[in-house]
Amino acid sequence: MLNIIIFGAPGSGKGTQSQKLIDKYHLMHISTGDILRSEIENRTELGKHAAKFMNRGKLVPDEMVIDILHELFIHKPAKVGYILDGFPRTLEQGKALDSMLSKRNTKINVVLSLEVDNKHLTERLIKRGEVSGRNDDTPETIKSRLQVYYNQTAPLKEYYAQQGNLSNINGLGTIEDIFSRIEKVVDKHNY
Ligand code: AP5
Ligand code: MG
Numbered sequence: 248m249l250n251i252i253i254f255g256a257p258g259s260g261k262g263t264q265s266q267k268l269i270d271k272y273h274l275m276h277i278s279t280g281d282i283l284r285s286e287i288e289n290r291t292e293l294g295k296h297a298a299k300f301m302n303r304g305k306l307v308p309d310e311m312v313i314d315i316l317h318e319l320f321i322h323k324p325a326k327v328g329y330i331l332d333g334f335p336r337t338l339e340q341g342k343a344l345d346s347m348l349s350k351r352n353t354k355i356n357v358v359l360s361l362e363v364d365n366k367h368l369t370e371r372l373i374k375r376g377e378v379s380g381r382n383d384d385t386p387e388t389i390k391s392r393l394q395v396y397y398n399q400t401a402p403l404k405e406y407y408a409q410q411g412n413l414s415n416i417n418g419l420g421t422i423e424d425i426f427s428r429i430e431k432v433v434d435k436h437n438y
Contacts, residue, residue, distance in 0.1 A: 248353045249274065249328035249437050252335070254404070255361030257392040258368040258375075259418050260425060264361065265332045267426045272433065275325040278332040279312050284381075302382050304391030306336055306399060313343045320347055328356075336400045341407075356436045358407040359429055361418035365393060 249272060253261045269276050283301060286294030300307045312334060335341040348354050369389055376384030383392060407413040414432045418425055
């Protein structure tokens with residue numbers, strides 16, 4: 248199994264680079280953000296609850312996303328491996344993930360952290376907001392998402408650095424440039 252976490256601030260390119268990883272390595276994509284947005288679109292109870300947090304740029308409660316992952320691992324076992332996009336986002340989620348994977352005799356192999364400065368992140372998200380229809384791509388919510396990332400999510404990097412899995416990737420440049428940096432790291436684990 249090849250299990251990859253794609254890590255990084257809002258707008259760092261997690262979704263964009265996930266797509267390229269899926270095409271090349273045939274991994275199963277799990278984006279908790281996409282799952283939550285589809286719950287909102289389908290007006291489920293879970294979606295209604297999640298929207299209260301997402302529209303303010305806050306994290307939804309840990310148990311909510313951990314439950315989603317738990318269900319997915321049971322009902323959608325991956326053949327080659329998973330690419331986790333936007334999960335984990337707190338230390339509690341990271342620990343829950345390790346324990347769910349170890350019960351399946353597998354583990355995280357690589358954590359790719361896309362490094363992009365605030366100026367570029369904000370520019371990308373404002374630009375996307377003009378066309379995306381994403382409720383959280385507004386200047387005020389973008390600010391809050393970035394703050395939440397630095398306060399609650401970025402500290403997780405230390406957890407993965409201690410496990411020896413963390414690779415910092417320069418997330419600036421063309422999508423192709425960034426993907427070739429990613430390939431070099433992934434190919435070392437994928438022989
Ligand atoms: P989520 O959906 O995960 O959003 P996010 O982390 O805010 O990140 P984005 O999806 O906005 O950006 P991205 O890194 O995927 O970049 P992208 O490739 O799109 O989470 C949304 C919300 O859901 C959270 O705020 C939270 O409320 C909730 N949530 C989700 N998971 C959770 C969890 N585990 N726990 C608790 N709450 C959770 O690129 C961005 C833009 O830049 C695009 O327009 C793209 O075209 C462009 N772009 C990409 N690459 C480049 C490049 N190289 N150069 C120029 N532009 C580029
Ligand atoms: Mg995304």
